Amino acid sequence: MQGEFVHCVVWAKDLLFAKLFGDRNQDNDLNVRSSDVDGSKTTENVFELSPDEDPISYGQRIYDHVFGYNIELALANEETWRNRRKPKAIHIKDVLSEVSLQQNGALENCTNEGTSISAMSTLDLKNPQDVWSLEDNSKVFLEALRLFITKREKEIGSLTFDKDDQLAVEFVTAAANIRASSFGIPMHSFFETKGIAGNIVHAVATTNAIIAGLIVIEAIKVLQNDFRSYRMTYCLEHPSKKLLLMPVEPFEANKSCYVCSETPLLLEINTQTSKLCDFVEKIVRNKLGMNLPLIMNGSNLIFEAGDDLEEDVAANYMQNLNKVLAELPSPVTSGTVLTVEDLQQELTCNINIKHREEFDEEKEPDGMVLSGWLERAKDDQLLSNGQSTLLGTKRKISEAQESSENLARPFSETNAANQEIPQQIDDNNDDDEDMVMLDGPPEASKKKRFK
Structure with missing residues (x-):
């Protein structure tokens, strides 16, 4: 039985969604088992759409079956709920009035021209961060089911859940929230549910987007041949001097590389x-x-x-x-x-x-x-290109973190000619790969090592 919201999401995604829109030949333990064998046989075709049944009536019947009848059937086993909080059966007429049902049914003539098929758009639910009420979740459930039947009928029977499928995520969000309400579990927003259903780690997705943006910035510099502005940017796991992004000067040319080297x-x-x-x-x-x-x-x-x-x-x-x-x-x-x-x-x-x-x-x-x-x-007597770069990278990250306070400057300041750098300078001319900052154009500058 459900104990956390994630369990409700798994139920909505792997059982209900798969039963309604996926391969009907696959085993699906959605229905609660009943001791009445004859009664259980009648549930085999409950998910089939009758030829003379409209999508709205079908949606209401599915709603009452999975959130009402199945819960009532589960409550009949008193032994199961001796030490657990009992869920409550939810029927569509207990949530939506007759007027609301008629209004929801009137949406059948609405279209999503110019946009992807979406129950949220039809119902004017714009903010994915909002936690919908039980009434709104019920409306989204019915509308999403209707849109699948009327707009994506050819896909029914072969659909699998995809976190990038807007309508599928809307349906799963609504179903999971109604299930959560039945079991006394706090409901979640569309955004939160999408992350749970799609196993999305939002911090990773955001970091990937940031790095992709930095790559594009450097690519533009390459296309413009603006070599003075080239930067390598490290994204740190933990902030250093309140900085997560650490831009540093590129490595010196590798003397063993025929591309970088000027040796004929x-x-x-x-x-x-x-x-x-x-x-x-x-x-x-x-x-x-x-x-x-x-x-x-x-x-x-x-x-x-x-x-x-x-x-x-x-x-x-x-x-x-x-x-x-x-x-x-x-x-x-x-x-x-x-x-x-x-x-x-x-x-x-x-x-x-x-x-x-x-x-x-x-x-x-x-x-x-x-x-x-x-x-x-x-x-x-240089190391191989791969080894040299790897060791240089480790040193450069370490030195960049140690001197992050001095490096936390806008690019415009970094590029400005004759900019003063308040670091101690060692004129040792060894061949180690050190992090360097250049005063003015690279060709007119000398190598300076940060201590």
């Missing part, structure tokens, strides 16, 4: 024997991670990947793939600078070609050596 790439390769297909597979795809590469030698396009190419153009590129670099229409020799671009990402890099005759088969099995950012990363 150098490819040592035998241009007389290596084919373009070897260069594409071993270097462009495997080393640089490009999916849809476009390769240019100066202003000459020598290869392009993609499914939207014309047949003759694609055939020409396939011929180029099987040619030696030095024998391409635009020959690739020592000193050539190739521009490689990925059409699937905003990624472009230049590769300087250096002809080399011999390679160590054990140490250089590809027959070509790419250096530049790889060599720089090895020389600096």
Whole structure:
């Protein structure tokens, strides 16, 4: 039996809603068992709409059965209620007068043009935060049931509860509240019931919306190429200095990344024997991670990947793939600078070609050596990109929280030139990833570490 409002919601959603609008072939223990076998058989078809029955009369009959007859049947078992509070049976005529029933029935001619089908709209119940009276809940119950029958008849028999289905949530809210009233449980608003029925944690949903908004703000900056305004924003679990959102400067460029690094790439390769297909597979795809590469030698396009190419153009590129670099229409020799671009990402890099005759088969099995950012990363003994970023993130969050009072400034102040920063500054020039604030343009600033 019902003890909390959540039990009423589960009853309304998983039993009543499923019985009326879901798969009728599935077992549903909605009806209270009676010792009268013949009497229980008559309840099998109580939820069926008779051919000559209008939706309003059908709704009133369902109301009286689930909130009246079933409760009276349960009360007949005195042993069940010896140590429990007895519910009270509720019949539609005890809640709504004949005039109210006629007014509710007159809504049959109303339409929801321009809006989604909603009993709340029809009954002019605008605020989802309001807790409806028993009378209002009864009206919503009857109206929602009518709208399902008249407006969504084809869906009946296959419906399952969806928290984003306005009419379904309205029906479940009304049914759960009427059930709660019967058992002496406080009723809840539409908003609260939707959260319970849909297992919605409102704090999580709100936080997701906030983060989505921050992402859009940064995306706009990227589109505007406003790199000076870029921010990483941490959403803290607990407030720090009364702040939940912690905007900080982006990480410094990763020296081991060929996208961030300005170190030029150098490819040592035998241009007389290596084919373009070897260069594409071993270097462009495997080393640089490009999916849809476009390769240019100066202003000459020598290869392009993609499914939207014309047949003759694609055939020409396939011929180029099987040619030696030095024998391409635009020959690739020592000193050539190739521009490689990925059409699937905003990624472009230049590769300087250096002809080399011999390679160590054990140490250089590809027959070509790419250096530049790889060599720089090895020389600096940096961690891998993922590890470095992870450790830097942990340090940056920690340091951001420690200095949150100083960082709690509007973006306009952060971007203002020559802004004074009252932190102690350490001029140690190590390679650790620290949280930095820049005075003026990044290119004119020095690295400053917060203590």
